[in-house]
Amino acid sequence: MSKISSRVSRVSLNFFMCLALSACAIIAESPSSTSSSPSPSPAPTVLEKEQTLPRQDESPRAVASLRLTEQARVLLETGKVDDAITTLERAMNLNPSNGQNYYYLAEAWFKKGNPSQAREFNRLAALYLKDYANWMSRVKEQQERIRTR
Numbered sequence: 001m002s003k004i005s006s007r008v009s010r011v012s013l014n015f016f017m018c019l020a021l022s023a024c025a026i027i028a029e030s031p032s033s034t035s036s037s038p039s040p041s042p043a044p045t046v047l048e049k050e051q052t053l054p055r056q057d058e059s060p061r062a063v064a065s066l067r068l069t070e071q072a073r074v075l076l077e078t079g080k081v082d083d084a085i086t087t088l089e090r091a092m093n094l095n096p097s098n099g100q101n102y103y104y105l106a107e108a109w110f111k112k113g114n115p116s117q118a119r120e121f122n123r124l125a126a127l128y129l130k131d132y133a134n135w136m137s138r139v140k141e142q143q144e145r146i147r148t149r
Contacts, residue, residue: 065095072104076111084108099128103139110146118146 068091075084085108091101106121122143129135 062095062098065091065098065101068094069098069101069104072101072108076104076108081108081111085112097128099125099132099135102128103135103142106142106146110142110149115146115149122146
C-alpha cells in the first residue's frame with residue numbers, strides 16, 4: 001500500500017508542478033500578446049489599449065474576440081472579405097459587446113455591396129463605441145459612406 005500511495009503522491013506532485021508552471025507561462029505571455037505594434041494603416045489597430053479597448057472587460061473571451069477582430073481587419077485589408085466576415089462572426093459570438101467588431105462587420109458588408117447589412121452593423125458599432133471619440137469619428141465617416149452609396 002505504501003508503494004501505491006507514494007506513487008500517487010509523486011504523480012500528484014508532478015501534476016501540480018506542471019499546473020503551476022503552465023500558469024506562470026500564461027501570465028508571462030499575456031503582456032506581450034496584448035502589446036500593440038506599429039501598423040502601416042493610419043487606423044488604430046484593435047489591440048491598441050489607448051482609448052480603444054474597454055478596460056472594464058478584459059476577460060479571456062473579450063481578449064480572444066479582439067484578437068479575432070484584429071485578424072479580420074488584416075483580412076479586410078488584403079481583400080479577403082468573406083474570410084473576414086467569418087472571423088468577425090466568431091469574434092461576435094465570443095463577445096457581443098465588442099463595438100470594434102461591428103465596425104469591421106459594417107466595413108466588410110459595405111465592401112460586399114450590401115449597404116443594408118452594413119448600415120445595421122454600423123448602427124451597432126455606434127451603440128457600443130459611443131464613449132470612444134476616436135472610434136466614433138470613424139463610425140460617423142463610415143455611416144456617411146454607407147448612406148451615399
